[in-house]
Amino acid sequence: MPEFSDELCARLREAFQRTRYDADGVLEALGAAAHAALGRGEPELAFRVSRYAGELGTLIRLFLLGGSEPSAEVEAALAPVTIEDALAVGLLRADGESLAAGLDIRPHGDEQGEWWVISDLDSDLLGGEVPPEHVLGVGHASLSLIRATIRRPVGTLLDLGTGCGVQALHGARHARRVTATDVSARALALADATFRLNGLDVELARGEWFAPVARRRFDQIVCNPPFVVGPPRVDYTYRDSGLAGDDASALVVRQLPAFLTEGGVGQLLASWLHVDGEDWADRVTRWLPPRADAWFVQRDVADPGLYVGTWLRDAGIDPRSPEGRAKASAWLDWFADNKVQGVGFGFVTLRRAEVAHPTIVCEDLRHAFDDPLGPEAGGWLDRVAWLREHGDDLLATRFRVPATVLLETVAGPGEEGWETTIRRLHRTDGPGWQHELDELATALLAGCRGALPLSDLLELLSFAHGDSVEELQDAALPMVRELVRHGMLEAA
Template sequence: MLPHFSDEFCARLADTLRVVGYDADGVVAALGDQAHAALGRGEPEPARRATTDGSALATLIRLFLVGDRVPIRQAHAALKGLDPAEAAATGLLRFDGDTARAGLDLRPYGDEDGSWWVVADLDAEQAGAPVGADHVLGIGHASLSLARATVRRPVGSLLDLGTGCGVQALHASRHADRITATDLSERCLALASATFRLNGLDVETARGSWFDPVAGRRFDQVVCNPPFVVGPPRVDYVYRDSGLAGDDASALVVRGLPGVLAPGGVGQLLASWLHRRGEDWAERVTGWLPDEGVDAWFVQRDVAEPAMYVGTWLRDAGIDPRSAEGSAKASAWLDWFDANDVVGVGFGFVTLRATGADTEVACEDLRHAFDDPLGPEAGAWLDRVAWLRANDDPARLLATAFTTPSTVVLERVAEPGAEGWSELVRRLHRTDGPGWQQETDELVTALLAGCRGQVPLGDLLALLAAAHGLPTDAVVQAALPVVVDLVTHGMLLPGDLA
């Protein structure tokens, strides 16, 4: 039976949760930082110890976050008069004798601007059994990663393609005037609708496969957390399996985005791609794009070897790889990888913008750790690419006064020798964003030191050429590609982007 949360029930439930203080900040305050962090790691005992006072907030934390059973009368008191039987009819609660337990995952989730509630299915650990084929995933690492990687600028219309429990649409409500959320799964849309109603959001929902529900429409922004798990063409779990072979699901979304983006519109998704023997991953994903009409930025955050990849996703579904079921699934999966020369699976983010120009593609490895969210960098990357397109004439570049941002630092690595320190490498670092690094040389180092937003690039290069006894034309010819690359990565900025 599909869960159904009426508008009236959601309004009363939201009022109750608000009064009790069951929100992101309230839960952290009740548990304390250490118990809250432990709960996030799947260690519930510290949270139990922090919720022994019998308060309404403690009861809801035990019910929905810890996964404990509580007396029905205690659940009734915590819900402030909401009839537990009514909550059970929606699927939110289940009864075992005189105790109640969570039937669905209902948890606070917030950002720096406030808190929401998200409704999803219980995970395998909470449910005490492997998840079902139509399982609706809650707030996971993938959805959090996409939320942090999404550009947050005001837009008129936004499409959340494959909304799941609705997390991306919640974030979109901060900056989009109109939101459309689609999914193939009827259960996903039922729980996403509950999430939207509970938070008082007016979100259009539509059911269908991939782009079918919005055929003929255009959006200013599209976000998508697709079922990107790669392997044989099967569907064990709708939240992760597309029924398409290999990385065809990611390819389908990338190929389809230009057709639903308004001019200048931006699409972003999580994606996976195969690393096949003898094939460069960048060439593979570039082949998903048209020759004209988009700027595309592929950022590879991780690469997993096949055995680790299979084991990770088996455990994700609550399947022990050592069990008979786990062994059978792993064997079939690894056989498919072997048959298709797969030596690894890449994972990362894709950002596309609809343009009227020749397609520009950047494929970059970004596997090092960094703290800043990727969304602002994705937006800035689009700005820098647009600026470079508008100023692709060498004369324009040479007439521009660039600035080296204060977040760019120079690192020198040297080793001791018979005559003192001998420099091995010079490296530029960005200390913000994704922490780009780039090896450099003495001339580029001197150029960046002179880029303070006052002297045109051409004049600086002429001064450098004279100082080093080099022909100016040769210095300019060598420097311009370096300057373009530095601008692309935010290590050198024109005045209107600084």
């Protein structure tokens, strides 16, 4: 595809800044009700309101609503970009006597500022199935990875499989140098246009998986790979790897730590199969290379039928059509042949750790929570490092329960009045971890106020309840380690 030159991007940026085609400007022009309706996929209210927004309204209808606009109005809204230049690079396309968007270009931002992201039109605006080389925009998966990524200053960052480049945009906030790779030439061209439009210097390299950065190491790697699981085929490069089942996720997990600097961190979205007779945690743990801390967080498990239907619609294929039924049949046959009962989806955080016994944890986190997972992932790595350094000294450590942790008790009627049946520890921030406790564990944590070391608390507990100190230590130490990892117990 034709290149977006620096000069063209500068003029396009000028047009967007002049018309206030940014997240705040769009919200102000549409109002909360129309903006919310647009987010639900209900564009009519936004069409109506945008008629009163002048040139900004023209850009909203053109790029966000998929409308066709008169050439004169488009020319005025995009000035100083000419219609000829916009048509030449595919930004616009002719639609009878009017003009329509040829590419998706929309505002995207964070708490520090805004960008514009260029991608291909989605299936709704195309009115049908997307092409094989489709470049996906900022979707739910991209946003979830953005929220799950650790944002700490680093020297070098690799965005593996950059697509439209949105992960690299966010990475540029905290990395001095950013490299973005993709197997798709079209994806790299659109990512390059996104970077130029936003005035960012990002190194681009084309190739499969880690081949473009062979023998290089990075302080941080982020990856939103083609993680859709199923038969080994490539219908769409943005989601299909050509590898069978969950082999794409396994490949990234297996190879990524070798491309990290010592202590470097990699984070990715991944999918894994739930196979009859196999624990998913055992499955993903086998993917890991030596000397890598790993945290697998399962956010959802999809039924195979629901999974297939969701991804057919994502590509703009009607599951009721002959094509949809044929694709679904082949997909479901593959699931059945491989005894797949479900498809897990979640986040993987990896750290290169040159230690004999790295920490590997797989856990479910399927309940809803509002806080982004990125700070929690960074905290988890910090706490794992603390446990590695101080793990032999836990009994000498003074612990305290953070103020964000609460104890919930549930009581039922008993022979002597109300009897506590459930004791549950809640962390009220982050992902909202919960832990069931017994009476002795509840009593132990009640004493964790930073005054006495753990060994003294266990001796007091032994005296009060008649259990041996050794038995209490054997029961308490694994619980303490888990509570520390979850940020529910900390050194005073």
